[in-house]
Every structure is written in structure tokens, then in C-alpha cells.
Amino acid sequence: MNRENRINRMNRRALLGGLFAAATVPALASCSSGITSLEGDGAGGGGGGSSKGGVTIGTANFTENQVLGYLYAAALEAAGVKTTVRPNLGTREILIPALKGGDIDLLPEYQGALLHYLDTKATATEEGTMQNALAMLLPRGLQILPYGEAENADAFAVTRETADEYGLKSLADLAKHNGKLVIGAAPEVKKRTVGSVGLKEVYGVEFKEFKSLDSSGPLVKGALKKGDVDVANLFTTDTDIAAEGWVVLTDPKNLIPGQHVVPLIADRKADSTVRKALARLGSVLTTKDLTELNRLVDKDRKDPEDVAYDWAALHGIKK
Amino acid sequence: MYELLKGLGSWLVGAEQWTGSDGIGHRLAEHLQYSLLATLVAAAIALPVGLLIGHTGRGAFVAINLSSFGRALPTVGLVVLVFLASGLSMWPVYIALVALAVPSIVTNTYAGMTAVDPEVRDAARGQGMRWYQVLFQVELPLALPLIMTGLRLALIQVVATATIAAYVSFGGLGRYVFDGLAQRDLVQVLGGAVLVALVAVVLDLALSALQRFLFRHRPAPQS
Numbered sequence: 001m002n003r004e005n006r007i008n009r010m011n012r013r014a015l016l017g018g019l020f021a022a023a024t025v026p027a028l029a030s031c032s033s034g035i036t037s038l039e040g041d042g043a044g045g046g047g048g049g050s051s052k053g054g055v056t057i058g059t060a061n062f063t064e065n066q067v068l069g070y071l072y073a074a075a076l077e078a079a080g081v082k083t084t085v086r087p088n089l090g091t092r093e094i095l096i097p098a099l100k101g102g103d104i105d106l107l108p109e110y111q112g113a114l115l116h117y118l119d120t121k122a123t124a125t126e127e128g129t130m131q132n133a134l135a136m137l138l139p140r141g142l143q144i145l146p147y148g149e150a151e152n153a154d155a156f157a158v159t160r161e162t163a164d165e166y167g168l169k170s171l172a173d174l175a176k177h178n179g180k181l182v183i184g185a186a187p188e189v190k191k192r193t194v195g196s197v198g199l200k201e202v203y204g205v206e207f208k209e210f211k212s213l214d215s216s217g218p219l220v221k222g223a224l225k226k227g228d229v230d231v232a233n234l235f236t237t238d239t240d241i242a243a244e245g246w247v248v249l250t251d252p253k254n255l256i257p258g259q260h261v262v263p264l265i266a267d268r269k270a271d272s273t274v275r276k277a278l279a280r281l282g283s284v285l286t287t288k289d290l291t292e293l294n295r296l297v298d299k300d301r302k303d304p305e306d307v308a309y310d311w312a313a314l315h316g317i318k319k
Numbered sequence: 320m321y322e323l324l325k326g327l328g329s330w331l332v333g334a335e336q337w338t339g340s341d342g343i344g345h346r347l348a349e350h351l352q353y354s355l356l357a358t359l360v361a362a363a364i365a366l367p368v369g370l371l372i373g374h375t376g377r378g379a380f381v382a383i384n385l386s387s388f389g390r391a392l393p394t395v396g397l398v399v400l401v402f403l404a405s406g407l408s409m410w411p412v413y414i415a416l417v418a419l420a421v422p423s424i425v426t427n428t429y430a431g432m433t434a435v436d437p438e439v440r441d442a443a444r445g446q447g448m449r450w451y452q453v454l455f456q457v458e459l460p461l462a463l464p465l466i467m468t469g470l471r472l473a474l475i476q477v478v479a480t481a482t483i484a485a486y487v488s489f490g491g492l493g494r495y496v497f498d499g500l501a502q503r504d505l506v507q508v509l510g511g512a513v514l515v516a517l518v519a520v521v522l523d524l525a526l527s528a529l530q531r532f533l534f535r536h537r538p539a540p541q542s
Contacts, residue, residue, distance in 0.1 A: 184488070188501035211407065211488040212497065218399055219487060228407035
């Protein structure tokens with residue numbers, strides 16, 4: 001599906017940090033890839049990969065991805081694998097070269113967003129199809145493991161009042177009010193399939209106006225709350241959706257691709273211990289759990305590492 | 320890099336880029352409108368303050384530090400803060416831009432006023448001039464070069480920063496920068512940035528030419 005990469009979108013608040021990182025990290029990455037190529041095929045050695053030397057987990061620069069990184073660390077440590085977490089590395093444009101170069105070994109990813117990063121013309125939206133497409137598209141040396149239960153997809157939400165006033169339940173209902181509603185979203189949503197383009201093509205929706213704000217951030221949520229926009233593009237794991245009682249419009253024609261959390265790992269570290277530990281985590285962690293963990297970090301100002309390890313311990317994932 | 324520059328060239332000269340509500344012409348006009356209005360408002364606030372503290376020599380510490388506070392505020396943070404309070408309007412943008420522009424004008428006006436030779440001031444008083452005559456007929460003309468420098472500095476900062484209007488859904492040249500970043504369209508980002516820089520340079524040159532013309536009988540200001 002034509003969607004911009006999620007990490008990029010959530011990145012706006014940390015824009016400057018990202019730019020700085022963008023300037024420095026690729027240089028580092030290309031350096032160390034030169035070093036690993038001298039040593040042979042990666043650090044672990046051997047065909048199937050080994051996690052014996054420890055696994056370095058990288059995460060992107062937004063809360064949820066960091067929580068996921070620490071959850072991966074907790075799961076791997078419970079299975080006896082040494083881990084290092086390098087949080088807040090930046091966007092996919094930095095993380096994937098770092099993964100290839102050997103600076104990091106493992107990265108929490110999202111199916112649809114990763115697929116679109118690898119192939120901007122990809123059309124798959126169903127989980128199994130996307131998993132296959134990803135396996136084909138990934139560069140040499142990288143692989144994805146089975147996707148988890150938790151998902152952080154795009155959502156188009158309205159306030160309860162707007163839903164009642166216009167009788168909105170699904171995205172299709174928006175077309176009944178063409179030219180009347182204002183949508184607020186990140187700038188890229190204007191040109192994206194999961195956005196103005198797809199809503200027009202698939203559901204025949206035309207908005208009165210498109211307001212360029214941020215990705216599920218303070219601007220778009222503030223504007224929705226104040227009624228400056230009628231429809232807002234949010235993420236399903238956004239804690240404010242439930243807190244504010246906003247209505248997420250259903251997607252009967254499957255415009256929005258699935259965004260299950262999926263581990264992206266370098267072949268050199270993907271042994272059966274790692275696979276099993278992450279598969280187990282993936283089957284236990286639900287979207288609701290992830291939303292709650294986000295809330296603990298964003299609203300209650302808890303440390304992402306603490307909330308991740310506490311959650312893992314509570315669910316029997318510990319040494 | 321070459322591809323990027325080539326793309327930039329065709330982006331800047333493409334006819335379709337210059338027309339319509341998304342066109343460069345319209346965005347340029349919006350950008351100038353935001354910048355000039357914000358600088359004018361800032362001048363209306365900062366000039367009287369600067370002149371007053373310069374003339375009386377009182378309250379300088381408080382006024383300079385208070386206005387520098389505006390310079391230290393992170394502009395994007397201020398925009399978000401005002402946005403959350405006021406909702407979707409131009410207020411957040413104008414408040415942030417004015418807060419950015421006030422310090423340079425206040426400090427330069429004050430500096431210009433204190434640089435006036437005390438003997439000149441005394442002579443003016445000795446001739447029986449009232450305080451407002453001293454201020455407007457003696458001190459202000461002598462301080463003008465530095466005051467102009469302050470206005471120039473403020474305008475350049477505001478032009479460069481007015482891109483944040485696009486952050487809260489409005490227009491201006493920042494639209495290209497923010498949209499380009501979001502759509503991973505580097506040519507658009509670069510185009511927007513180059514235009515902002517051009518506007519800043521052209522305005523600065525124009526003001527400095529004006530300054531030279533106005534003060535052509537005096538030695539150049541030392542700033």
C-alpha cells in the first residue's frame with residue numbers, strides 16, 4: 001500500500017534530532033560495514049547465525065518503538081541472550097543501513113510501513129501477503145520473523161459529537177458529506193493512498209479542506225479537540241483516542257494496511273533462541289498492552305525501559 | 320548531488336511552480352506578509368521600549384533581559400504552546416515571530432541611544448530643549464543607524480523563522496520545506512530553503528541600501 005514510512009511520520013517532534021543523526025550516523029554505518037567485510041560475514045560466524053555474542057537492538061525515535069525495543073531486550077534476556085539497546089537512533093533511513101552495516105542487529109518494525117519503505121508501489125494490505133512480500137523484498141542479510149499480535153495502524157477519527165451530528169461510522173459515511181468536513185493530518189497524508197488519495201479513490205471522499213498538522217501529535221489532536229478539524233489521522237495505539245472518547249471510523253474496503261509489529265533482524269543473529277523468544281513475546285503482547293505502555297511513558301512520564309521490563313515480568317517473561 | 324541540483328533548477332523555473340495557490344508566487348507573498356507584519360508589530364513594541372530605557376537610562380537591565388527571554392524561547396515550542404491554548408489560527412505564528420524579533424530591536428535601540436555623546440545631550444538641554452525634543456531631535460537621529468541595524472537583524476531572523484507557519488497548517492515558503500520533508504521530496508525541501516535564504520538576503524541588501532542612502536552624509540555605523 002502506498003504509505004509513507006511510519007517512523008518518518010512520527011518523527012516530526014524530533015525533527016532536528018533526526019537531522020543531526022542523519023548527518024552523522026550514515027557515515028558511522030558505512031565505516032563499520034567496511035570493517036565487518038574484512039572480518040568475514042558478520043560477527044557471529046557460521047551459516048545460520050548465532051546470538052551468542054549478544055544482540056544489539058536499535059530503535060527509532062518515538063516512544064512506542066523504544067518500548068518495543070526494551071520489550072525485545074527483556075524477551076531475549078529471559079532466553080539467556082545478552083542484549084544492548086540503542087534507543088532513539090532516528091528514522092528508517094538511518095536504522096536500516098545501520099542494521100546492514102552491523103551497528104545494530106535487531107529492530108522492531110511495522111509490516112505495512114516497512115513494506116512501503118522497501119517498495120513504494122506495494123499494494124498488499126493483508127498480513128500474510130505482506131509477510132511474503134517483505135520476505136522477497138528485504139535486502140540480503142536481513143530477514144523478518146513472524147509478526148506479532150500487536151498492531152499500530154493508521155486510523156481516521158472524529159469526535160463523538162461529529163460522529164453523531166453527521167452519522168459517521170465508517171470511512172464510507174464521509175462521502176455523504178463531501179465538501180463539508182475538514183481533515184487534519186501530517187503533510188504527507190495529502191499525497192498518500194492511506195490519506196486523501198485513497199479516501200477519494202476507494203470511498204469517493206472529498207474534504208472541504210486539508211490542514212497540514214502533525215502525525216497523531218499535539219497539533220492534530222488539539223485541533224480535533226477544539227473542533228478546528230472534523231476528521232483527524234491518528235494511530236490506533238494513541239492513548240488519547242480512548243481517553244477523549246473519539247470514534248475511529250471503520251474501514252470496510254480495507255484501504256488501510258495492517259501494521260503488525262514485526263521483528264527485523266540480521267541473518268547473523270537469527271538463531272532459534274532469538275526466534276522463539278520473539279515469537280513468544282509477539283503472541284502475548286496485544287495492541288491494548290502496547291497502547292497502555294505508550295500511555296505510561298507519554299502521560300505518566302515513566303521510563304520506557306522500566307515499563308517494558310515490568311510488563312514482561314508480569315507476563316512471565318523473565319530470567 | 321548533481322541530480323538534486325538539476326532537480327532544484329527545474330523546480331525553481333517550472334512555470335507551473337509559480338502559479339496557483341500552491342505556487343511560489345503565492346507562497347512568497349504569504350511569507351512576506353507574515354514576516355513584515357510580525358516585524359512591524361515587534362517594532363511597534365520594541366522601539367518605544369528601547370527609546371525609553373535609552374533616554375532615561377532606567378530599567379535597562381530588566382528590559383534587555385526580559386526581551387532576551389524571547390530570543391531564548393524555542394520558537395517551535397512557543398508555537399505549540401500557543402496553538403494548544405488558542406486553537407488553529409495565525410496567533411501562534413505571530414506571537415512566536417514577534418517574541419523572536421523584539422530582542423534585537425530593543426537591544427540595538429538601547430545601544431544606539433547609549434552611544435549618543437553625553438555632551439551632545441547636555442548641549443541640547445542647555446539650549447533649553449524639552450525632554451521630548453532632546454529625544455526626537457537629537458538622540459533618535461543619532462541612534463538611527465544602530466536602530467536600523469536592529470530592525471534588519473530582526474527582519475532576517477523573522478524571514479528565516481516564518482517557515483514555522485507551515486508547521487501549523489498555514490502557508491508561506493515553509494510549506495515547501497515541511498511538505499517536502501514529509502513526502503521525502505528533497506528537491507522541494509531544498510527549493511523552499513533556497514527561496515527563504517534568497518528572500519532574507521534580498522531584504523537585507525535592500526534595507527542596507529536604504530540605510531546607506533538615508534545616512535549617506537555620515538560614517539558607517541559600527542555594528
